[in-house]
Amino acid sequence: METTLSERFAILGHPVRLDVLRLLIRRHPDLLPAGEIAEVLGLKPNTLSAYLADLLRAGLITRTRSGTFLRYGADLVGISAMTGALWTDCCLGRPDLCPPTAIMEHPGDIPMTAPRHYRVLFICTGNSARSIFAESILRKIAGDRFAAFSAGTKPQSEMNPLAVKMLQSKGYEIESLRSKNVAEFQGPEAEPFDFVFTVCDRAANEACPPWPGQPISAHWGTPDPVKSQGTEAERMLAFQHAYGMLRNRITAFAALPLEALDRISLQHALDDIARNQEGSQ
Missing domain, CATH: 1.10.10.10 (Winged helix-like DNA-binding domain superfamily/Winged helix DNA-binding domain)
Known part of the structure; x- marks a missing residue:
């Protein structure tokens, strides 16, 4: 019935x-x-x-x-x-x-706006590895189109040393990176984001207040390398896997024709990236 x-x-x-x-x-x-x-x-x-x-x-x-x-x-x-x-x-x-x-009969009729720089926020719990990776990757491969930021719902006091070591080995600029609380990007004076991504399940599980400006959001769950055990070489493999998974996803995201997609089509594309992109070694 x-x-x-x-x-x-x-x-x-x-x-x-x-x-x-x-x-x-x-x-x-x-x-x-x-x-x-x-x-x-x-x-x-x-x-x-x-x-x-x-x-x-x-x-x-x-x-x-x-x-x-x-x-x-x-x-x-x-x-x-x-x-x-x-x-x-x-x-x-x-x-x-x-x-x-x-509430729309045809929600896809709203196009994605086209600012000079899209503002993107990556969120995880600790903001010590995965979201830091995502911020760094997007800034490096498409910094001319995106302003990338990261934050944690319960950030660590400092970034994970192995995450920092991996970024340094790949030639990333790390001097400006630090662990930050999402509260820094919220409040009446905060500048709106165009995209908000959660990259860990714990952060996605938490009920957060709506972001101003109605940014497009997606969940790109990525295994937590900080929880890996073993020798430093074995742990570095876990960090490499998380980095590779995020790099593949962000590369696919940066290649999307954002100005040509309406919000619904873009949302579907971001969800497909979460389903289809695999980590690389």
Whole structure:
């Protein structure tokens, strides 16, 4: 039986079900096992199971079998259909009631703006390795088009020594790099960003306030090399893998024809980069 619009909103009216959907949207295009969702949100497995069933019934999330696990993700088509139905049903398609920038029948009609420099922020938890790599890579390969920054939700007091060593060995300028808190880029006086990327799962799991200016965001989850163990040579391999994965993604991002893409097409392209780009050694 098809779920009505009012039933879908009733399902999302429960704060924890809404938290589940928010988490899956923040982690898109990742597909998460129920155990990870329960751990992040502090839920009992049987309670989460009921919430997932409700969201599936509403057509707001997907469920995919991967080996012996079921993995869940945000159903962007279903979410779009729900917001589109709200605009048609309740607002009667009137843009003065439901602004098209928030709820649109054809959201792809909004083009990407074309400033001289796109401002890009990379976020991870510690801002000691992965986001520092991303900031450095984008600045080096496309600094004429992008102003790159990085920050951490819980930044370390200093950058990881092995991350610094790797950047130095590859000829990167490191004198201006430092670990920073995301708070430095928030607040009423902060300059808006065009793109905000999370490069670690922990940072993507955290509920952050909306960024001013509605930047396009994406999650490019990258294994944490700081957690690697073994000899220094073995640990450096983990740093090389993270660096290679990010370099491939950022190279693909910098090659996109940004001025020719509308926001929806660009969002899809960024999600595809997350799915398709592999790390290199």
